[in-house]
Amino acid sequence: WWWDLALHFGSAMGFGILGFLLIFMLFEGDRTAAPPAAIGVLSFCAAMTVGALWEIFEFGMDQTFGLNMQKSGLMDTMADLIVDALGAAIAGVAGALYMAGRRIAPFAPAFDAFVAVNRRRFRKLFRRPG
Numbered sequence: 001w002w003w004d005l006a007l008h009f010g011s012a013m014g015f016g017i018l019g020f021l022l023i024f025m026l027f028e029g030d031r032t033a034a035p036p037a038a039i040g041v042l043s044f045c046a047a048m049t050v051g052a053l054w055e056i057f058e059f060g061m062d063q064t065f066g067l068n069m070q071k072s073g074l075m076d077t078m079a080d081l082i083v084d085a086l087g088a089a090i091a092g093v094a095g096a097l098y099m100a101g102r103r104i105a106p107f108a109p110a111f112d113a114f115v116a117v118n119r120r121r122f123r124k125l126f127r128r129p130g
Contacts, residue, residue, distance in 0.1 A: 004076075005083045012047045012084040016091025017107070019046030021114055024099065029115065029125025031099055040096030044088045051084030 020043035027033045055077050058069040070076050094107040115122050 001071075004071075005079060008051065008080045008083040009087040012051055012087030013091045014087075015050045016043045016047035016088040017095070017110075019043040020091060020095030020098075021111070022046075024095070025118065025121045027124070029122030031101070031125070033124075036096040036099035039099055040092035042092075043095045044085075044092035047088035047091060048081075048084060051081060051088070055080060 020039065023039055023042050023046075027039075055070075058077075061067045061069050094104055095111075097104050098108055098111050115125065119126065
C-alpha cells in the first residue's frame with residue numbers, strides 16, 4: 001500500500017514540475033507576463049489531471065479485464081488522489097516561488113539547469129533591459 005502512495009506522490013510532484021517548466025517555457029521565461037500564483041495553480045492542475053486520468057485508467061482496466069488495480073475501490077482511489085494533491089501542491093508552490101525569485105533548494109538548481117540547457121526557449125528571461 002505504501003509503495004502505491006509513494007509512486008503517486010512522486011509522480012504528481014514530477015508531473016507538477018514538468019507542468020511548471022512547460023508553462024514557464026510558453027511564456028519564454030517572462031516572469032512578469034503571468035502572476036507566479038497562477039502558474040503554480042496551473043502546474044498543480046496539470047499534475048492532478050494526470051493523476052485523475054490514471055485513476056480512470058485503473059477503473060477501466062478493472063471493469064474491462066477484471067483486474068484488481070483499484071484494490072479496495074473508493075478508499076484506494078481517494079487515497080491516491082489525496083497523495084497526488086500533496087505532491088502536485090508542493091510542485092506548484094515550488095514553481096510559483098521560483099517565478100517570484102525565491103530560491104528553494106533542491107528545486108531552484110534543477111529549474112536553473114533546465115533553463116540553461118533550453119536557453120533559447122527562455123529568451124525573455126535572458127533579455128537585457130533597454
